[in-house]
Amino acid sequence: MTRTSLTQLEARDGFIPRHIGPSDAEQAAMLSVLGYQSRAALIDAVVPANIRRKDKLDLGQFFDPLPEQAALAKLKSIASQNKVMKSMIGQGYYGTYTPPVILRNIFENPAWYTAYTPYQPEISQGRLEAILNFQQVITDLTGMGIANASMLDEGTAAAEAMTLIQRVGKSASKVFYVADDVLPQTLEVVQTRALPIGVEVRTIAAADIENLQETCFGVLLQYPGVNGDVRDYRNACEKLHAMGAMVVVAADLLALTVLSPPGEWGADVVVGNSQRFGVPLGFGGPHAGYLATRDDYKRSMAGRLAGVTVDAQGNKAFRLALQTREQHIRREKATSNICTAQVLLAVMASMYAIYHGPKGLEQIARRVHRYTGILAASLQSLGYQLVNDTYFDTLTVITDQAEEIHRIAYENGVNLRRIDARHVGLSLDETTGRDEIALLAKIFGDAAGKQANVDFDSLDSDAQDAFPAALSRTSAYLTHPTFHRYHAEHEMLRYLRSLADKDLALDRTMIPLGSCTMKLNSTSEMIPVTWPEFSNIHPFAPEDQTVGYREMIGQLEAMLCAVTGYAGVSLQPNAGSQGEYAGLLIIKKYHESRGEGHRNICLIPSSAHGTNPASASMVGMQVVVTACDENGNVDLADLKKKAEQHSANLACVMVTYPSTHGVFEEGIKELCEIVHAHGGQVYVDGANMNALVGVAGPGLFGGDVSHLNLHKTFCIPHGGGGPGVGPVAVGAHLVPFLPNQASTGYQRAGENTEQGIGAVSAAPYGSASILPISWMYIAMMGAEGLTAATETAILNANYIARRLAPHYPVLYTGHDGLVAHECIIDLRPLQDKTGISNEDVAKRLMDFGFHAPTMSFPVPGTLMIEPTESESKVELDRFIEAMITIHAEIVKVERGEYDRMDNPLKGAPHTAEVVTADDWKHSYSREVAAFPVPSLRKRKYWPPVGRADNVYGDRNLFCGCAPIEDYE
The missing domain is CATH 3.90.1150.10 (Aspartate Aminotransferase, domain 1)
Structure with a gap:
C-alpha cells in the first residue's frame, strides 16, 4: 500500500471538484470521444490563438483557491466590519421581519432560487402561481386594473412609467414634472433615463401640483412623500387630466392598507417597491419593484406578465402572457430593454401578504x-x-x-x-x-x-x-381565498412545498439553456446572503457602518477587472439589461466629452440578443444591422462597409463573444480594429463570458466596455426569473463615466461626479446583498478553478454536440467541427419531413424530467444547448439519452409508425392524470408516454399540466389569482 505523505494529508479540501461536475476520469472519457488527449489540447483547438491570454489569470490575493470554510471565515471577517444599527432612515427602505417559514422555504430553498424564468410554463406552474399572487397583491393595494410580474426597483419602475405614459398619452409635450417630495434616488434614475430620449424633467413643489399651468405629458407624485406628508391629490389629478397630462404615483404598499389607493383618486400608473413585505434591507437590493396601470395599457406595459390559460385537456394553467411585448422579439422597436424581473423577491413579498x-x-x-x-x-x-x-x-x-x-x-x-x-x-x-x-x-x-x-x-x-x-381606505383588498387560507405555519409550509413540487429547478435536473448558463449555485456561496451584517444594512447608512460591504465590493470589482481585462467596474446595474444600458450611456458620454456628441450610430449583428437593439434605442442611438455569413459569424465585409458608410457618426458596435451562435469567431480582433479606425467604441456583450474566464478577456482583445451577468457566469442564481446583477466593466478611458449617485453622495473613489452618467438603479450598489455569492465563487475557485471551469464548460458542450450530431445537425461550428460553450441543433429538416417542431421536442423533454434548451434563438426552429461546467458526465449522458430517444420517436413519425398528429411528441407533456385516466385514446402506449426510458421508473417528475394554450391565454387575458370558483 502506497504511503500518503503528510503534505498530501494536509492538502486543502478544495471547492473546485465540488463545483466542476465531471471527474478527471469522466473528462478523459469525453475527450476520447472528441479525439483529444487533454483539455488543454481541446482549448487550443477551440479558442483562437490571437485572443488567448498571454499570462495566467492574476487574481492577486485570491489567486490560490480558498477552501469553503476558509472562504466563509474570510468573508465573515470582512462582514464583521459592518455595523448593524437600527436604521430609521426610511427613504423607501424599511426594517421588516421575514417570516421564518418564508426565509427557510423560499429564500434559502434551492427549489425556488435555482429555477429559471418560466418560459416553459408546464414545468413552472408553482412559481407562476406565486407571481400571479404578487400581481393580485399589487392590483388590490393600488386599486389599478393590472400589474406586472415585478420590476427591478422603485427608481427604474418610475422611469418605465414615465416612458409608458409618454407612449400611450395624447400630449405632444416633452416635459415631465416630478414633485419635490419624490424619493431623491428615484428622481435621479428618472433624470438619467429621460436625458437621452429628449424628455425634460422639471421638479415642482408638491403643494403646487394643483396649480400647475405649464403643459406637460405627465407628473410623478410620491404617496406618502419622502418627508412624510400624505397629500390629497384628487383635485390635482382632475386638473392634470383636463390638461392632457397623465399621473404616475409612487406609493408605499404598507400605507395602502389604510390609505385610499391611487387608483381610486386618479392615478394612471402606480409604482413602488415591495421591500417592506418581508424582504431584508440588503444594502439596497435585490427588492421587487412593481408597476401597475389601467387595464387599457396592458399591451404597452413594460416587463413580464403572468396570466391564466388552459392546457391541452382544458384544465386551468398559468403562463407568461403577451410575450410578443418582450424586447427580444421587438428589438429596436421595443418599448423597454427589460428581459428579467425580481421573481424570487416578488414571491417572498406575495407570500408575506398571504401569510399575514x-x-x-x-x-x-x-x-x-x-x-x-x-x-x-x-x-x-x-x-x-x-x-x-x-x-x-x-x-x-x-x-x-x-x-x-x-x-x-x-x-x-x-x-x-x-x-x-x-x-x-x-x-x-x-x-x-x-x-x-x-x-x-x-x-x-x-x-x-x-x-x-x-x-x-x-x-x-x-x-x-x-x-x-x-x-382613509374604505375599499376591500386581498379578498381572494388565497389570502385567507394560509395563516397557520403548517398550512403555509405545505402550500410552499406544493408549489415547489410543481416546478423543475436545478435541484432536480440540469437546465441546458443556451445563453443562460444555469450552473451550480453552491450552498457555501449562498450562506452569507442571510448574515445580518449583509442583510440588515440600509443602503444610505453612514459610510463608517458599511466598511465591510465596501471592502467586499471593492475586492469583487478588482476580481472582475482581472477576469475581463478592463480597468474599472460598476456593480450598480441590477440586471444585464441595465448593464447594457449603462454601457451605452457611458459610450455616449465619452463621445460627448470629446465634442463628438453627434456620434449616434450603433452597429449590431443580425444574430444579437434583442436587448442589444432595445438598449441602443433607449439611449437615443440609431441601430444599423450588420449581416452574418452562412456560418453564423459577423460578416466582416458588411460590417466594414457600414462602418465606412457611417464613419462620421459611428458611436459603437455591439457584439456578443463567443457569438450568439456558440462559436469563437476568428475575426473578433479585426472587428475591433475596424470600428476603432472609424472612431467607434466596441461593446462586447458579456452574456457568454462563461466561455472566456481565465482563457481570454474582452478588455484584452479589443473591447472597450462590457456588461457581465453575475447570475450566469458568476453563480448568482436565477431565482425563477430574477434577481440578477449586470455590472458594467470598462477600459481606462471610460472609467470616469461610470455611474454615480449624486442624490445619496455616492461616487466612485477619486472620480469626478460630474463626469459619471448618473444613477441607473435606485441603490448605489444595486443588488448589493447578493454580491457575496460571486465573491465566494471566485475566492473558492481561484485562478486555477475559474480557468478549469471555462475549459470544462467548453468540453461539456462539445461532448454533447458530438454525441448528438449523428441525430441532429449542429448548425454552427468552428475549426474541426468544434463549438464554444453551447451548441445549436437544427430541428428544421426533421420538421419539414414530419411536422415535429422544436416546441414538440421541448415539451417531450418534460416527460423525461428535463427543462428544454433555449428555443428558436438565435435561429428559429432550433434548440440551443448549454450544459455548463457543473454537470457531470452522468447527467450529460442522461440528457443525451433523452434526446436520442426523442429522435427515434421522430423517426417513427417519419416512417409512419406514429401518426403525424397523434404521437408522443405532439401529446407531450403527459400528466399523471392523463396517463392514469380510464380513457386512453392515443395510438402509442401509456408506457411510452410516461416512461420512455427505464430510469424514469425510479425517478419520475410529473408535469402538473398539459401543454399550455398560448393563444387562448392572450385572447382571454386574466392576470390575477385564479377564479374563486376554482377554490370552492
Whole structure:
C-alpha cells in the first residue's frame, strides 16, 4: 500500500471538484470521444490563438483557491466590519421581519432560487402561481386594473412609467414634472433615463401640483412623500387630466392598507417597491419593484406578465402572457430593454401578504401609524416642531440641533435621516416597538436638554389618524381565498412545498439553456446572503457602518477587472439589461466629452440578443444591422462597409463573444480594429463570458466596455426569473463615466461626479446583498478553478454536440467541427419531413424530467444547448439519452409508425392524470408516454399540466389569482 505523505494529508479540501461536475476520469472519457488527449489540447483547438491570454489569470490575493470554510471565515471577517444599527432612515427602505417559514422555504430553498424564468410554463406552474399572487397583491393595494410580474426597483419602475405614459398619452409635450417630495434616488434614475430620449424633467413643489399651468405629458407624485406628508391629490389629478397630462404615483404598499389607493383618486400608473413585505434591507437590493396601470395599457406595459390559460385537456394553467411585448422579439422597436424581473423577491413579498392576510397587514400598518402618532406627540411635548402635520410612518423634525441629534442617535445605535442642518427625518416600520419609541424620545429629549417620558396609555388614547379623513381606505383588498387560507405555519409550509413540487429547478435536473448558463449555485456561496451584517444594512447608512460591504465590493470589482481585462467596474446595474444600458450611456458620454456628441450610430449583428437593439434605442442611438455569413459569424465585409458608410457618426458596435451562435469567431480582433479606425467604441456583450474566464478577456482583445451577468457566469442564481446583477466593466478611458449617485453622495473613489452618467438603479450598489455569492465563487475557485471551469464548460458542450450530431445537425461550428460553450441543433429538416417542431421536442423533454434548451434563438426552429461546467458526465449522458430517444420517436413519425398528429411528441407533456385516466385514446402506449426510458421508473417528475394554450391565454387575458370558483 502506497504511503500518503503528510503534505498530501494536509492538502486543502478544495471547492473546485465540488463545483466542476465531471471527474478527471469522466473528462478523459469525453475527450476520447472528441479525439483529444487533454483539455488543454481541446482549448487550443477551440479558442483562437490571437485572443488567448498571454499570462495566467492574476487574481492577486485570491489567486490560490480558498477552501469553503476558509472562504466563509474570510468573508465573515470582512462582514464583521459592518455595523448593524437600527436604521430609521426610511427613504423607501424599511426594517421588516421575514417570516421564518418564508426565509427557510423560499429564500434559502434551492427549489425556488435555482429555477429559471418560466418560459416553459408546464414545468413552472408553482412559481407562476406565486407571481400571479404578487400581481393580485399589487392590483388590490393600488386599486389599478393590472400589474406586472415585478420590476427591478422603485427608481427604474418610475422611469418605465414615465416612458409608458409618454407612449400611450395624447400630449405632444416633452416635459415631465416630478414633485419635490419624490424619493431623491428615484428622481435621479428618472433624470438619467429621460436625458437621452429628449424628455425634460422639471421638479415642482408638491403643494403646487394643483396649480400647475405649464403643459406637460405627465407628473410623478410620491404617496406618502419622502418627508412624510400624505397629500390629497384628487383635485390635482382632475386638473392634470383636463390638461392632457397623465399621473404616475409612487406609493408605499404598507400605507395602502389604510390609505385610499391611487387608483381610486386618479392615478394612471402606480409604482413602488415591495421591500417592506418581508424582504431584508440588503444594502439596497435585490427588492421587487412593481408597476401597475389601467387595464387599457396592458399591451404597452413594460416587463413580464403572468396570466391564466388552459392546457391541452382544458384544465386551468398559468403562463407568461403577451410575450410578443418582450424586447427580444421587438428589438429596436421595443418599448423597454427589460428581459428579467425580481421573481424570487416578488414571491417572498406575495407570500408575506398571504401569510399575514389583509387583517394582519392592516394590523401592522395601524401599529406603525399609531407608534408614529405617539412619537409625534412626544416630540412636540419636548418643544419640537414637525414639518408635516399629516403622515403615515415618517416625521420630519425642525431643529437647530440636527447634528447633536444625529450624534446622540448614533451613540444609541440608531440611524436617522440626514436632510440638512435644520431638519431631521425618521421613519418607523414593522420592527418598531415601545422600546424604540422610548429611545427616540430620549434621543431628542437629550438633545433638547429635557427629560423624555412617553406615557403610552395616555398618548394612545389621544391618538387620531394623521392623514385626511377623505384618504382613509374604505375599499376591500386581498379578498381572494388565497389570502385567507394560509395563516397557520403548517398550512403555509405545505402550500410552499406544493408549489415547489410543481416546478423543475436545478435541484432536480440540469437546465441546458443556451445563453443562460444555469450552473451550480453552491450552498457555501449562498450562506452569507442571510448574515445580518449583509442583510440588515440600509443602503444610505453612514459610510463608517458599511466598511465591510465596501471592502467586499471593492475586492469583487478588482476580481472582475482581472477576469475581463478592463480597468474599472460598476456593480450598480441590477440586471444585464441595465448593464447594457449603462454601457451605452457611458459610450455616449465619452463621445460627448470629446465634442463628438453627434456620434449616434450603433452597429449590431443580425444574430444579437434583442436587448442589444432595445438598449441602443433607449439611449437615443440609431441601430444599423450588420449581416452574418452562412456560418453564423459577423460578416466582416458588411460590417466594414457600414462602418465606412457611417464613419462620421459611428458611436459603437455591439457584439456578443463567443457569438450568439456558440462559436469563437476568428475575426473578433479585426472587428475591433475596424470600428476603432472609424472612431467607434466596441461593446462586447458579456452574456457568454462563461466561455472566456481565465482563457481570454474582452478588455484584452479589443473591447472597450462590457456588461457581465453575475447570475450566469458568476453563480448568482436565477431565482425563477430574477434577481440578477449586470455590472458594467470598462477600459481606462471610460472609467470616469461610470455611474454615480449624486442624490445619496455616492461616487466612485477619486472620480469626478460630474463626469459619471448618473444613477441607473435606485441603490448605489444595486443588488448589493447578493454580491457575496460571486465573491465566494471566485475566492473558492481561484485562478486555477475559474480557468478549469471555462475549459470544462467548453468540453461539456462539445461532448454533447458530438454525441448528438449523428441525430441532429449542429448548425454552427468552428475549426474541426468544434463549438464554444453551447451548441445549436437544427430541428428544421426533421420538421419539414414530419411536422415535429422544436416546441414538440421541448415539451417531450418534460416527460423525461428535463427543462428544454433555449428555443428558436438565435435561429428559429432550433434548440440551443448549454450544459455548463457543473454537470457531470452522468447527467450529460442522461440528457443525451433523452434526446436520442426523442429522435427515434421522430423517426417513427417519419416512417409512419406514429401518426403525424397523434404521437408522443405532439401529446407531450403527459400528466399523471392523463396517463392514469380510464380513457386512453392515443395510438402509442401509456408506457411510452410516461416512461420512455427505464430510469424514469425510479425517478419520475410529473408535469402538473398539459401543454399550455398560448393563444387562448392572450385572447382571454386574466392576470390575477385564479377564479374563486376554482377554490370552492
